Amino acid sequence: FESLTGRFIRMLLLNNKILELRTKMTSEYTTEEMFSYIWNLEEAQRCLTPVSIPPTKSESISLMNWRKGENAYQIRDLDQALKWYNLAILSAPHPDILADNVKTHDREMYGALAQGYESRSLVLFDLKQYEKCSRDINYALELGCKNISHKTLLETKAKCQKVMSGRKGKPFDSLAESLKSSHLSFAYTNPEPPKLEAVNPTMPSLNSSVKLTYTPSQGRYLIAENDIYPGDIL
Numbered sequence: 001f002e003s004l005t006g007r008f009i010r011m012l013l014l015n016n017k018i019l020e021l022r023t024k025m026t027s028e029y030t031t032e033e034m035f036s037y038i039w040n041l042e043e044a045q046r047c048l049t050p051v052s053i054p055p056t057k058s059e060s061i062s063l064m065n066w067r068k069g070e071n072a073y074q075i076r077d078l079d080q081a082l083k084w085y086n087l088a089i090l091s092a093p094h095p096d097i098l099a100d101n102v103k104t105h106d107r108e109m110y111g112a113l114a115q116g117y118e119s120r121s122l123v124l125f126d127l128k129q130y131e132k133c134s135r136d137i138n139y140a141l142e143l144g145c146k147n148i149s150h151k152t153l154l155e156t157k158a159k160c161q162k163v164m165s166g167r168k169g170k171p172f173d174s175l176a177e178s179l180k181s182s183h184l185s186f187a188y189t190n191p192e193p194p195k196l197e198a199v200n201p202t203m204p205s206l207n208s209s210v211k212l213t214y215t216p217s218q219g220r221y222l223i224a225e226n227d228i229y230p231g232d233i234l
Contacts, residue, residue, distance in 0.1 A: 008047040015043065062092035062112040069119060082123045089116035114143035118153065130160035194233050207234045 012018050024037045038044050069084030092113035117140040124133035137157045198208040209226040
């Protein structure tokens with residue numbers, strides 16, 4: 001931010017526009033008019049446009065995080081294992097998203113991502129997070145995990161479904177379960193999120209005023225489809 005504004009001010013000085021700028025930054029003009037003036041300056045267009053940094057996803061970094069997770073899992077430090085598997089998933093290359101659809105992907109390209117989900121599912125099972133475990137197994141199978149893992153994953157998923165079906169209608173105390181096992185990763189239960197007035201048809205957790213889009217240079221990001229006002233829940 002400082003480098004952008006510094007370049008902008010230097011350019012204004014070189015072009016003798018500082019005095020002109022000061023005449024616009026007075027109480028005679030609204031905030032909107034002041035910013036409109038600034039953004040319409042050629043110097044602003046040249047100096048205040050940030051450089052897009054491409055998203056950094058790396059199979060090697062993902063593998064490094066996964067190995068740390070494996071080491072933690074071997075000594076049954078489930079909280080640390082969960083942390084490193086989370087990072088392995090975050091840093092692994094992901095399938096591109098075009099508009100509102102997941103781009104068809106080559107299953108061979110996302111082995112690191114599938115491996116991360118597969119390993120995390122084991123930790124989640126041990127932490128009695130059966131719904132999350134089952135979801136990770138689905139991701140691993142969809143992304144193309146190793147064939148040797150299919151049977152084990154399906155067996156684990158069946159165990160999760162059996163436990164979840166037995167719990168129907170019964171309250172589940174995640175804090176009590178975490179304290180029993182001495183693992184606090186899921187000791188805090190998030191409160192229910194506020195209800196959305198207009199649900200996005202493709203992303204139910206977002207308001208319909210927001211749309212997910214994708215560009216190769218910026219990755220996935222959100223844009224506003226409609227005016228968004230202070231206090232709106234997105």
